[in-house]
Amino acid sequence: MPYNLKGRNVLVTGGSRGLGALVARKLAAEECNVAINYISSVERAEKTARSIHDDFHVQTFVVQGDVGVHADCVNMVRKTIEALGGLDVIVSNAAWTKFTAFGDLYAMIEEDWDKVCPQSPLSFLMHTVDFGLDMWYGIVLGGKC
Numbered sequence: 001m002p003y004n005l006k007g008r009n010v011l012v013t014g015g016s017r018g019l020g021a022l023v024a025r026k027l028a029a030e031e032c033n034v035a036i037n038y039i040s041s042v043e044r045a046e047k048t049a050r051s052i053h054d055d056f057h058v059q060t061f062v063v064q065g066d067v068g069v070h071a072d073c074v075n076m077v078r079k080t081i082e083a084l085g086g087l088d089v090i091v092s093n094a095a096w097t098k099f100t101a102f103g104d105l106y107a108m109i110e111e112d113w114d115k116v117c118p119q120s121p122l123s124f125l126m127h128t129v130d131f132g133l134d135m136w137y138g139i140v141l142g143g144k145c
């Protein structure tokens with residue numbers, strides 16, 4: 001059965017720029033309201049949210065939080081529900097990336113792996129799986145962990 005996106009409330013982690021911003025725009029074009037998560041640049045997140053609102057006339061909301069921190073994950077879900085009146089879809093996109101030379105097995109040091117895995121797209125699911133949402137339609141982007 002096709003899933004109708006119209007009027008759905010969507011949280012896009014790392015939605016302020018890059019692939020997350022693109023996905024947020026595509027969802028807004030389908031008449032979804034979008035919550036844009038970011039970690040450090042509120043200006044960029046607000047710019048993205050404003051442009052989506054102006055172009056598609058949907059509700060937008062900006063929420064700070066680190067997807068590698070349990071309390072932040074729970075907080076951003078809670079704030080999104082408060083701001084949009086509910087949450088239907090989470091696009092777990094945010095992650096830290098280190099680009100290295102292909103084939104260089106030693107380019108990633110231990111600290112890099114420690115940073116990558118807690119922020120993997122799957123980690124957000126783990127952090128909020130107990131949140132008690134009635135429905136969960138998770139789209140996991142990226143290819144790590």
Ligand SMILES: NC(=O)c1ccc[n+]([C@@H]2O[C@H](COP(=O)([O-])OP(=O)(O)OC[C@H]3O[C@@H](n4cnc5c(N)ncnc54)[C@H](OP(=O)(O)O)[C@@H]3O)[C@@H](O)[C@H]2O)c1
Nearest residue numbers: 014015016017018019038039040041066067093094095142
């Ligand atoms: N680009 C590629 O070639 C590529 C290829 C394969 C997979 N991917 C995966 O696709 C996803 C998006 O990649 P991208 O290149 O579009 O990323 P990007 O342009 O670097 O954007 C990263 C976004 O995530 C936010 N962010 C970073 N760390 C965060 C954290 N710990 N908690 C919350 N938000 C965080 C950033 O917020 P701020 O603006 O505040 O920093 C920004 O909104 C990642 O999972 C990446 O691994 C990308």
